[in-house]
Amino acid sequence: MTLVSPRFIGINESAHDLLIGNLFVAGISVPLYQLHVLDKIKLDNPEKMSVRQVEKIANELIENFDFWVEEIKTSELFESEVEDLECSAIFKCYSHLYKTKEDKVYLQNYCEEKELFAERLKNYSLKKNIYFEGWFIEDNLDNEHPACLAASILAKIYFNYHLRELKSHYGDIGTCGRDDPKTLSFIRERLKCLPVIVRHNNPFVKRLLGLN
Numbered sequence: 001m002t003l004v005s006p007r008f009i010g011i012n013e014s015a016h017d018l019l020i021g022n023l024f025v026a027g028i029s030v031p032l033y034q035l036h037v038l039d040k041i042k043l044d045n046p047e048k049m050s051v052r053q054v055e056k057i058a059n060e061l062i063e064n065f066d067f068w069v070e071e072i073k074t075s076e077l078f079e080s081e082v083e084d085l086e087c088s089a090i091f092k093c094y095s096h097l098y099k100t101k102e103d104k105v106y107l108q109n110y111c112e113e114k115e116l117f118a119e120r121l122k123n124y125s126l127k128k129n130i131y132f133e134g135w136f137i138e139d140n141l142d143n144e145h146p147a148c149l150a151a152s153i154l155a156k157i158y159f160n161y162h163l164r165e166l167k168s169h170y171g172d173i174g175t176c177g178r179d180d181p182k183t184l185s186f187i188r189e190r191l192k193c194l195p196v197i198v199r200h201n202n203p204f205v206k207r208l209l210g211l212n
Helices: 032-040 051-064 082-097 114-128 146-170 181-188 203-208
Strands: 007-014 023-031 066-072 104-108 135-138
Touching (some): 007 032, 007 146, 023 032, 023 082, 051 146, 066 146, 082 114
Parallel strands (some): 007 104, 104 135
Antiparallel strands (some): 007 023
């Protein structure tokens, strides 16, 4: 019988609070015997790195570890709450990477209240009959645990590829954040007929539309 090494599973997201574009949830599986490999990769906050640096590190992670990425399209956000879609994406990543009950899951908290996020995940796991033990859910895990940071880099590179496609079709739409003048200008110029790439249900977009 082949023994399966316990592993750290990091799960994180990219583009949660943006106004434009799809959302990406990524998971990465790091067997304990491969921790030294992860330590050699120079991980850093992807928001502080250039696109080229993120791509370089992401490629190293892809070459060395099992991973899974789920994409939540803006069109899906019209019909469902983002939190429900994220729960589904998180457990899809987990189901592809989970091997043994000794695995430990490190998940970045996306919500204002960690307890509410954990409760939502627990309820989802019970509804879907998914094993939900040994999970660590914290606000700053991408700064504290390398597997969680690695997952954020993978989610970021997938969003970067997606953003590149959007810009090739729509032109320079900025970073898609609420503080970016190019992003705000793109949305304000199209308020009468927002394109599908804009997250219509985002509270900030609703305010621009006069719905809040």
